[in-house]
Amino acid sequence: MSNTCLEFRNLTLGYQGHAAVHHLSGGVQRGSLTAVVGANGSGKSTLLKGIAGILKPISGACVPGFRRLAYLAQQSELDRTFPARVIDLVSLGYWQKRGLLGRLTAADKIRLSTCLDAVGLTGFEKRPLDSLSGGQMQRALFARTMLQDADLILLDEPFNAVDARTIADLIVVIKGWVAEGRTVLCVLHDYVLVRDHFPETLLIARKPVAWGATSDVMTSENLRKARSFQEAWDEEAGWCEDDAGREGQTCGHDHHTHLPRQHKIAGHV
């Protein structure tokens, strides 16, 4: 098996022809821990949705080298008023293993308890979701992600509205995943956390600004570059026509299946 968990080939993602992530190429190493950093609207969440297969690429491809994927969306995407218990939410993590109809075995239930224990939610099984704090909710979602037993884990701003102690606990969980050989991509805004805990960083502002070792990427020059991009869509934006040229440069593969398609450039960084 190759050492690349995920490869982007000139990937462009967006909504209705407007690119939100532009011409991204490169690979994510198996077992690496990468922070995805960028301003609001820079395309971080879009990139994760693209990897998770929720959003289809406008052009280019995201080539999977992983066996199973776990995607943890931003907490705001979840309906917390839904009348479910913690155990109902967490056991959704067995979907890939048990599917629509498969019953949970006794071993599954034991593992579920172990995972709840690992995120510090022992005894919360029967608690209704609407009674959880933001931090407890995030812990439960981490337990669900654990149950998915994925080798590629995507986390979208997991530390939003979460207190310091919970962040510390969850960072331990993330590092545990990496130690087990899993690959983790994590969107976050806190530069201190990134510098302290994430060896690799991908800095994006609609298109990749820098990607590599965190100390090389998180320079003031790069961060300044990443801040000054045009956030609004521009209907007048020109069509991006450099598909053909770029593909030749970035990787030497044949793209029989790939059709170059046009998308609008919102503006240049």
Place this chain on the structure above:
Amino acid sequence: MYEDLIGPFLRYGFMQRALFGSLVLSVSCAPIGVFLMLRRMSLTGDAMAHAILPGAAVGFVLFGLQIVPMTIGGLIVGLLVALGSGIVSRFTVQKEDASLAAFYLISLAVGVLLVSWKGSSVDLMHVLFGSVLALNDAALTLIVGVAVITFLALAVFWRALVAECLDPLFLRSVSRIGTPVHLIFLTLVVLNLVGGFQALGTLLSVGLMMLPAAASRFWTNEVRAMCVIAIVIAAISSVSGLLLSYHASLPSGPAIILTAGVIYAVSALVGTRGMLPTALTSRRHKTA
């Protein structure tokens, strides 16, 4: 007392049929209503109920007041409207509530036009408000069939329905079943409305779906329990509504729905999660 409560059902065949039909409908409609409510689609049921009118009307215009053609017509148009609005909202920026409103308004206008073109206002009243006291064998068979399909589908797709309501993005990241399940669910909504319209009419069949479901929310915070409570409320409404209609010579459909409405109001007030318990909670509280 005993005579008043049981007598009408023992003595009259039409009351037995009405009882059987409305009880089966209760069992089938109420869980669908619970999911409509949880997906914040409570008004979708209402819109769909209006939408099936032209289909029923075409059946009526061509074959008169007969259950089979009217049902098939209603089913086809209901599915068209559900799919049409679903497709418009999935592939454009328009949200489903707006596209559904557009589709059902067009549908309703066509329906009323068709019925008044060929029939009398009495016929229109019958289609709109139905008559649970005139259920024939074909109608009862249809209702039982709908209930069986509903229960099989709910049993198979339960986990997906819950996941799709609770965390749709998660479901999309692990499975492609989200969209098919949504469409299957809309089909179940249409089936149940069609099953109910002969008994309660197109306007009120949604009542037996939504009122018990909405009332059940005031009693529990668990989906399964909610479905069971909704079924019980729907069944109680059916029985008491029929008795009310018999003794007070009221139209049966509105009597059933009104009973459900009363249960809803009472639940909203005194249900364990209703207004009074919330307002009257004492200031004593546990330390942790």
